[in-house]
Amino acid sequence: MHQYWGFGLLISSEIEFPEFLPFAFTEAPDLTINLGAVPAELTAEGVVKKVKVSITATEYLQKLPVATYYVANGNQIIVEPKPDADEKSIRLFLLSNAMAAVLHQRNSIPLHASAVMLDEGIAIFCGPSGAGKSTTATMLQQKGYKVFSDDVCVLKVDGDQVTAVPSYPMIKLWADTFHKAGLDMATEEEKIRPQLPKFARFYHDEFDILPKTVKYIFLLDSNNTIDEVSIKPLASIAAFAQLQRNTYRPVQMNAMQKRNQHFAAITRLTNAAPIYRISRPLGENTLTRVIELITNVLQPNE
Amino acid sequence: MNNGEATEQKKIVWLASYPKSGNTWFRAFLTALLNDGEIDINQMKTDGIFSSRFIFDNSTDLDSTYLYDEEVKDIIPEVFCDMAGWYLKKNLFIKIHDAYAFNTENNPIVPTEPTRCAVYFIRNPLDVVASFANHNNGTLDEAIHIMNKPNGSLARQKNNFNVNNQFRQLMFSWSGHVESWTAPEVPFPVLVLRYEDMLHNGLETFTKAVEFMGIEVEPGQVEKAIKASNFERLKEKEKEKGFGEKNIKSESFFRKGKSGGWKEELSAEQIRSVITHHKTVMEKYGYPTEMPEISTETSEQKG
Numbered sequence: 001m002h003q004y005w006g007f008g009l010l011i012s013s014e015i016e017f018p019e020f021l022p023f024a025f026t027e028a029p030d031l032t033i034n035l036g037a038v039p040a041e042l043t044a045e046g047v048v049k050k051v052k053v054s055i056t057a058t059e060y061l062q063k064l065p066v067a068t069y070y071v072a073n074g075n076q077i078i079v080e081p082k083p084d085a086d087e088k089s090i091r092l093f094l095l096s097n098a099m100a101a102v103l104h105q106r107n108s109i110p111l112h113a114s115a116v117m118l119d120e121g122i123a124i125f126c127g128p129s130g131a132g133k134s135t136t137a138t139m140l141q142q143k144g145y146k147v148f149s150d151d152v153c154v155l156k157v158d159g160d161q162v163t164a165v166p167s168y169p170m171i172k173l174w175a176d177t178f179h180k181a182g183l184d185m186a187t188e189e190e191k192i193r194p195q196l197p198k199f200a201r202f203y204h205d206e207f208d209i210l211p212k213t214v215k216y217i218f219l220l221d222s223n224n225t226i227d228e229v230s231i232k233p234l235a236s237i238a239a240f241a242q243l244q245r246n247t248y249r250p251v252q253m254n255a256m257q258k259r260n261q262h263f264a265a266i267t268r269l270t271n272a273a274p275i276y277r278i279s280r281p282l283g284e285n286t287l288t289r290v291i292e293l294i295t296n297v298l299q300p301n302e
Numbered sequence: 303m304n305n306g307e308a309t310e311q312k313k314i315v316w317l318a319s320y321p322k323s324g325n326t327w328f329r330a331f332l333t334a335l336l337n338d339g340e341i342d343i344n345q346m347k348t349d350g351i352f353s354s355r356f357i358f359d360n361s362t363d364l365d366s367t368y369l370y371d372e373e374v375k376d377i378i379p380e381v382f383c384d385m386a387g388w389y390l391k392k393n394l395f396i397k398i399h400d401a402y403a404f405n406t407e408n409n410p411i412v413p414t415e416p417t418r419c420a421v422y423f424i425r426n427p428l429d430v431v432a433s434f435a436n437h438n439n440g441t442l443d444e445a446i447h448i449m450n451k452p453n454g455s456l457a458r459q460k461n462n463f464n465v466n467n468q469f470r471q472l473m474f475s476w477s478g479h480v481e482s483w484t485a486p487e488v489p490f491p492v493l494v495l496r497y498e499d500m501l502h503n504g505l506e507t508f509t510k511a512v513e514f515m516g517i518e519v520e521p522g523q524v525e526k527a528i529k530a531s532n533f534e535r536l537k538e539k540e541k542e543k544g545f546g547e548k549n550i551k552s553e554s555f556f557r558k559g560k561s562g563g564w565k566e567e568l569s570a571e572q573i574r575s576v577i578t579h580h581k582t583v584m585e586k587y588g589y590p591t592e593m594p595e596i597s598t599e600t601s602e603q604k605g
Contacts, residue, residue, distance in 0.1 A: 051362045051380040062363070065373050096365055129367045130465040174465060195370055197463055225544040251363035 003029075005209055007099060008108070008154050008165040015079065017091060019170045019200070021207055031102055033077045033094070038070035048255035055255035060101035066090050069098040074105035089193045095168070100152075100249040104256050109155040109265040110248035114171075115148035115164065116140045121213035122148045122164065123298060126246040127220035132280075132290070135177050136220065138201070139291045142181060146206045147171060152248055155214075157265050162214050162272045169207035170200050180287055217275040218294060219243070224282045229289045231297075232277050239275040240267060312418040313386050314394045315515050317348070319423035320449075320479045321399055321456060322433035324497040326547065326555070328423060330536055331508060332395055334527035335519070341530055343539050344546050349391075352382070352398035352412070353457065353468040361385060371470050375405040378469075379413035386416030393418075393517070399456050401474040402482040417490045421511055422483045425497035426589045427476045427580050428564035428573060432557075439552045442572055449476040450579045477583040496587060498561045504528050533559035565594060 004011040004020035011020060012029035042054040042061050049055075053062045060071040066085035070078040077098050081090050103110045114133040115124040125133045134150050141147050149166030156163045175197040178185045186199035219234070219242050234242065243266050247253050253262055278293060280286045319325040333347040334340065350357055358366050358374065361384040366374060386394060398412070405411050427449060435445035448454040456471040464470075473479050483492060493514045499507040509524050537556040540548075548555040564573070574593060577584065581591045 051377060051384050053363045055363075064364075065376070092368060096368065097363060129365055130467070174463060176463075193368065193370075196368065198368075223546065224548060225546060249363060251360065 001032075006168045007103060007110075007152070008209075008211075009102070015087075015091070015094075017095075017168075018202070019091065019095060019168045021169055021204060021209065029075075030106075031075055031077065033079070036078045036080065038068045038078050038080045050251055050255070053251070055101075055252060057256050058105060060098070060105070060252070062093075062097055062101075064093050064097075066093060069094060071098050071101040071105065074102055077102065086194055088191070092192055096151075097249070099167075101252055103154060104249070104252045104258055107258070107261060109157075109262055111153050111155055111164070111269075112151070112246045112248045113153045114150045115153050115166070115212075116145040117148045117208065117212065118145075118215055118298065121215035122153075123216040123218065123294075124153055124164070124214055125218045125220055126243065128245075131220040131222065132287075133220060134171050134173055135181065135287065136218075136290065136294065138171055138173060138177065138181050138183070139287060140294070141203075142183075143291070143295065146208070147203050148208065148212060155265050155269065156211055157268050160268070160272060162265070162269045163211040164214055165209065165211050166207070169204045170202050172198055173201060174198050180285055214269060214273045216297060217243070217269070217273050218297075219246075219275065219277045220280075220290075221277070222280050222282045226279055226281050229278065229280045229286045229293065231293045232279075234275045234277050236270045239270045242277065243270060243275070311386070312416060313389070313392060314382060314396055314416045315418055316352075316412065316420035317395055317397045317423070318402075318420050318483050318492075319399065320425075320427075320430060320473060320476055322430050322437055323425035324423040324495070324500055325397055325399075327500070327531065327533065327536065327559070328421070328495075328511070329395070329397060330531040331527050334530035335512070335517070335523060339526045339530045341536075341539070343536060344543065348395040348397065349389075350396060351468065352378075352396055352400055353471050355467050355469060357381060357385060358469070366469075367464050369464065371464065372406050374464075374469050375403075375411050376407050376409075378411055379405075379409055382413050383416050393515070399473060400471045401479045402485070402488055403472055403474070414489045419491040419493065419515065420483065420488075421515065422480075422492050422494045423497060423500075424480060424494055424587055426561060426564070427576050427584065428568060428589070429497075429561055430476065431572070431576065432563060432567040436557050437549050437552050437555070439549065442568060446572055446575055450575065451475060452478060475579065477580045480583050480587075494587070501559075501561055 001012045001014060002016055003024055004017060005023035006020040009030035010025050011031045013033035014035050015033055042056060042059050044056045047054050047056050058073050062069045066089040067079050067081040100110055113124040113126040114137040115122045116137055125136045127133055137147050150171040152167040153164040172192055190199045192198050192200050247262050253259060278290055280290055317325055317328060329346050329348045330341055336347045355366050358381050361381040403411055431442055431445050435442045452475050454473050454475055456473055457466055457468045458470045459466060474482060495507060495511055508528055512519055512524055540554055540556050545555045577591050584591050
C-alpha cells in the first residue's frame with residue numbers, strides 16, 4: 001500500500017497518487033483507498049438520491065462515466081473503475097468528489113478556496129469554479145509567495161481562531177493561464193484528463209501541512225455589468241451571505257445535513273479575518289490589476 | 303389547445319428557440335404575467351436556461367468544468383428530471399437554445415419524463431441575421447455562416463475549454479433547429495409562435511400561448527403583461543441598469559425589436575444565401591422567399 005498525507009489525513013492507498021504528499025507513518029491510517037466491487041445501490045433509510053449519486057450521513061455512492069466510487073464512515077473509499085477508463089480521470093473525480101464525501105462524513109469543513117502563505121498565517125481566495133482562485137495563487141507564487149492550497153482548504157475552528165490545512169500539492173490551471181501568467185506552457189503529460197486543456201502544476205517541495213491561521217479572505221467574482229476591477233471590504237453580515245456560498249460540494253452538505261456546523265464555522269471565519277470582495281469584468285485580462293489590489297492589502301507599506 | 307393542469311411529474315415548459323427570436327421578450331412577458339405587471343429584467347420569474355452550469359452542478363454533486371461536453375449531454379436529461387422532482391413550484395419555465403438533439407447514449411438531451419410542453423419561437427431568419435450578429439459582436443457574414451452550417455453552436459469554447467457559466471449548445475443550422483423541435487417524433491406538445499405575430503397580433507398570440515401552457519389568468523391580465531413587456535420598455539430598462547444576459551462582447555441585448563429590417567441591413571448576396579439555405583422551412587412558416595428588388599446602394603457588400 002502507498003502511504004500519503006492529504007486534506008489533513010493519513011492515507012493508505014492501493015492506487016498510486018502522484019498528487020498526494022508521500023508520507024511514511026506507522027499508526028493506523030485515517031483513510032484507506034482500495035480497488036474493488038462497490039454496492040449496486042444504497043438502501044439505508046433516508047438516502048438522498050441526486051443525479052448519478054446517492055448520499056446518507058455515513059455512505060456515498062457516485063456512478064460516473066470513468067468509475068463508481070463508494071465512500072463509507074469517513075475512513076474508506078472503494079473504487080470500481082470502468083473497463084476503458086484512464087487513470088488520471090479516475091483520480092481526478094476521486095480527489096474532487098469522493099474525498100469531499102470523506103471530509104463531510106468526518107465532520108470536517110471543506111471550503112472552496114485556494115490560499116497562499118504569509119509571514120504568519122494564510123490569505124485565502126474563495127469563489128466559484130472559474131472565478132480565478134488557482135490563477136491568483138499562481139500569480140502570487142510568481143511574486144514570491146508560497147502556495148498553501150489549491151481549490152480546497154479544510155477549516156478547523158478552535159475558539160475564536162480559525163485555522164486551515166491544505167488539500168494536496170497540485171495546482172490545476174487552464175491552458176490560457178500559462179500565457180497570461182507568463183509561465184512556460186505545460187506538457188501534454190501534465191494534463192489532468194486526456195481531453196481537457198487543464199494542467200497540473202505540482203509544488204511538493206514547498207508544501208506545508210501544518211495548520212495555519214486565516215488572516216485575510218478575498219472573495220473573487222466576475223460579471224458582465226461592470227467595466228473595471230474593484231475591491232470592497234465587506235461587513236460581517238454581507239460577508240457571511242457571500243462566504244456560505246463557497247462551501248465545497250453543497251449537495252453533499254445538504255444531503256448529509258451538515259448545514260448547521262458549516263454555517264457555525266463560516267460565522268467564526270467571518271469574525272476572524274477581514275474580508276474583501278474583488279469584482280472583475282468578464283472577458284478581459286485583468287490579472288495584473290487583481291494581483292495589485294491583493295498585494296496592496298497584504299503589504300500595505302510597500 | 304390547452305395542455306391542462308401541471309402534474310407533479312410533468313411541470314417543465316420549454317421556451318425553445320434559435321437565438322434572437324423573441325424568447326427573452328416572451329420571458330419578460332411571463333415575468334410580468336406572474337408578477338402583476340412588474341418586471342426586473344435581471345430577475346426574471348422564469349427558471350433559468352437548459353445550458354446552465356449552475357443548475358447542472360446543483361443536481362449532480364460534480365464540478366462540471368472537469369467534464370467533456372459529451373459527458374455533460376449524456377447526464378443532462380437526468381438533471382432536469384431531478385430539478386422537476388425537488389422544485390415545489392407547479393410550473394418550471396426553462397429557456398433552451400439547444401436543438402432537440404440526441405446524446406451518445408441515443409437519448410434526447412431534453413428529457414420527456416418531466417416535460418409538459420414546449421413553446422417554440424420562430425422569427426424570419428433574414429431578421430435574425432443582424433440581431434444575431436449584434437449578439438455575437440460579429441459580422442453579418444459570420445452570423446449567416448453559423449445559421450447555414452449543419453452543426454452551428456452557441457457558447458462553444460475554443461480547444462475544449464469548459465469554464466463558462468453556460469455549456470456549449472448545439473443548434474444545427476437555423477432550419478435544422480426549427481425542424482428538430484417541430485418533428486413529429488418530439489414526444490410532447492409543441493406550440494410554434496411567430497415573432498412577427500407576437501409583434502403585430504400580440505393579444506391573440508400571447509393569449510394562445512397562455513392557454514396552451516395551461517396558466518390560469520384573470521381578465522385583463524394578459525393585456526397588462528403585454529404592455530409591461532413592450533419592447534421599448536425592455537430596452538429602456540437595459541439602458542438604465544444593464545442586462546446580465548447580454549453577451550459580454552455585445553453593445554446591448556435589446557436592439558430594434560422590429561420585423562422586416564433585413565431589407566435595409568442585408569446585401570443581395572446575403573439575402574440570397576439565407577433564402578437558398580432555408581427556403582423550405584421559411585415557406586412552411588409563411589416567410590417570403592422571393593428575392594426583393596434591391597437598389598444598387600443597399601446591395602453593396604455589407605459587413
